[in-house]
Amino acid sequence: MLHQPSFAQRLPGCVRKRLNSPVGNSMWHVSHRLRLVRPRAPPGWPTNFTNLGLMMSTTTMSAMFSAFIPDSDETTLRSARTWTQFSPRARPSISASKATGCTVRAFPPFLFIANVGEEGEGDLRGMRHIFSSPRWKDSITYNLVLDGAGSDTVVAEALGSRRFEVIVRGPGGHSWSDFGAPNPILVLARAIQTFAQTPVPASPKTTFNIGVIRGGTSVNSIPESASMRVDLRSTSMAEMERLEVAMRVALDDAVEQESKTPETRAVSQRRTSGVSSEIVVIGNRPAGELIPNARILQVIRAVDAHLANVAQVQRASTDANIPLSLGREAIAIGGGGTGGGAHTLQEWFDCNGRELGLKRILLTLLALAGVSA
Numbered sequence: 396m397l398h399q400p401s402f403a404q405r406l407p408g409c410v411r412k413r414l415n416s417p418v419g420n421s422m423w424h425v426s427h428r429l430r431l432v433r434p435r436a437p438p439g440w441p442t443n444f445t446n447l448g449l450m451m452s453t454t455t456m457s458a459m460f461s462a463f464i465p466d467s468d469e470t471t472l473r474s475a476r477t478w479t480q481f482s483p484r485a486r487p488s489i490s491a492s493k494a495t496g497c498t499v500r501a502f503p504p505f506l507f508i509a510n511v512g513e514e515g516e517g518d519l520r521g522m523r524h525i526f527s528s529p530r531w532k533d534s535i536t537y538n539l540v541l542d543g544a545g546s547d548t549v550v551a552e553a554l555g556s557r558r559f560e561v562i563v564r565g566p567g568g569h570s571w572s573d574f575g576a577p578n579p580i581l582v583l584a585r586a587i588q589t590f591a592q593t594p595v596p597a598s599p600k601t602t603f604n605i606g607v608i609r610g611g612t613s614v615n616s617i618p619e620s621a622s623m624r625v626d627l628r629s630t631s632m633a634e635m636e637r638l639e640v641a642m643r644v645a646l647d648d649a650v651e652q653e654s655k656t657p658e659t660r661a662v663s664q665r666r667t668s669g670v671s672s673e674i675v676v677i678g679n680r681p682a683g684e685l686i687p688n689a690r691i692l693q694v695i696r697a698v699d700a701h702l703a704n705v706a707q708v709q710r711a712s713t714d715a716n717i718p719l720s721l722g723r724e725a726i727a728i729g730g731g732g733t734g735g736g737a738h739t740l741q742e743w744f745d746c747n748g749r750e751l752g753l754k755r756i757l758l759t760l761l762a763l764a765g766v767s768a
Contacts, residue, residue, distance in 0.1 A: 453534045454763045456756070457508035457714055458541040458730070459521065504764055506535065513542075513714050516558065516624075518678040522717040537691050537763045538718040538725035539756070542711075544734035544744055546752045549695055550727035552710035553719040555682030556628040557635055559674050561586070561646060566669045567619035577653045577670035579621035580610045585649035586642075587623070593641040601629035603638055624677065630710060632682070646672055680712055683719030691724040691763060698758045704751060728755065 510521025526532045542550070563579035587605060595601040603625065610621025625642060629635040650672050685692055692708075699706050711727065718725035731752015736742040 453504050453506045453531075454537045454539070454760060455506045455508055455525075455535050456539045456541065456760060457510055457522070459510055459513035459714060505760065506531070510714065516677050518558075519680060519714060519717055522714045526717050526721060532721075535718070535723065538715060538723060539691075539759055539763070540713055540715045540725060540727035541730050541756065542713045542715075542727045543729045543737075544732045544749075544752075545729035546704055546731055546755055547706050548729060549692070549706050549708050550711045550713055550715060551689075551692055551708050552684040553682050553716040554628055554630065554680075554710050554712040555632065555635065555716070556626060556678065556680045556712055557639060557676070558627070558678030559625045559639075559642070560622055560677050561625060561642075562620060562622045562673045562675065563646075563650070564620045564669075564671050564673075565617070568617040570615045570617060573617055576617050579618050579670070582646075582649045582653045582670065582672070583608065583610070583621050583623055585652060586646045589645035589648060590642050593638065593645075595638070596634065599629055599631035599634055601631065601634040601638065603627050603642075626678075628712070630682075643674065646674070680716050681720035683716065683722070684710075685719065685724065685726070689724050691726055694762045695726060695728065695755075695759055698755055698762065701758065702751065702754060704755065728752075728759075730756070 508521075508525060510525070512518060512520035513522075526535075540550075561583070563582045565577040565579045565582075567573075568576045590603075593603070595603070605623050605625055607624040608622070611618035627635050627638045627642075629638070650670055654670055695706075698704075706728075713727040715725040715727040729752055731749030732744060732746045733748065734742070734744040
């Protein structure tokens with residue numbers, strides 16, 4: 396029987412040596428030394444990224460550089476002696492970018508992407524841009540997405556979502572002299588109260604959230620407009636569509652009820668009509684999932700087995716949604732370390748122990764690209 400080399404034995408010697416040593420800055424040396432063992436392009440082929448996307452099968456590693464808190468909000472970045480970093484702007488970006496900074500050294504057939512638009516209303520515009528260009532879309536074979544901290548998950552199933560801005564408009568007026576005129580904030584309040592009673596199943600898991608609400612100019616003014624932003628998610632497209640219908644019905648009922656206020660309030664004769672509503676789609680993240688025998692899934696499982704790392708396959712909404720929705724092989728994994736308080740002002744990241752995540756990223760990239768000793 397022929398002897399089959401182990402996963403580690405197939406790696407270049409410089410990589411095996413560094414993986415068995417304390418990691419810290421040594422990961423830079425690993426990536427630096429890889430220039431000696433990188434796959435060679437055929438004679439006459441370009442070796443720079445200007446033309447790479449047109450010529451060779453490419454493996455990508457991407458990390459998002461975006462925030463979920465507006466620039467107008469006061470936030471701070473704190474660092475303790477334990478190298479814990481508190482970043483309410485974008486902890487997923489910090490952990491992912493730290494991993495990228497340690498392992499990235501550009502050489503064929505890799506494409507390293509620092510993209511934006513993953514958080515909030517960005518609607519994955521960074522990844523959409525990459526995959527809207529035939530130059531890259533036609534050459535990218537595998538997509539390794541870095542998202543958040545930890546090393547215990549593999550996102551191989553893309554969670555779809557729909558996001559809306561709901562806008563209500565009215566005539567506005569003075570709180571005393573125009574009392575009874577339609578109030579857009581009251582319309583939204585009624586719509587939210589009704590919509591919040593919509594039942595959702597535990598399976599398929601379905602969620603909704605009203606994350607932003609705005610309106611009004613002063614305490615003694617009836618607002619001329621008010622708005623809210625709504626996030627709908629489900630593993631079932633039918634459930635997501637049902638939630639959207641429930642939201643629209645709740646809004647229509649609230650507008651109708653507020654339009655009848657002259658019948659129930661002692662009102663001024665002025666400005667007693669003119670309430671209207673509008674729903675604008677501000678995000679539509681596509682869903683998708685890997686086939687069970689996808690090579691990228693086999694590779695990450697082999698890497699985890701080699702590192703004695705236990706990781707669970709999960710469904711989530713990440714940059715991997717775009718390639719997965721196009722039928723491409725993609726997964727999202729953490730950059731190592733630990734973190735918590737996601738999407739709050741107390742969000743934090745601790746880089747202690749991140750060497751496991753860095754090894755995992757590097758080995759996965761090498762295996763996908765077929766780099767061997």
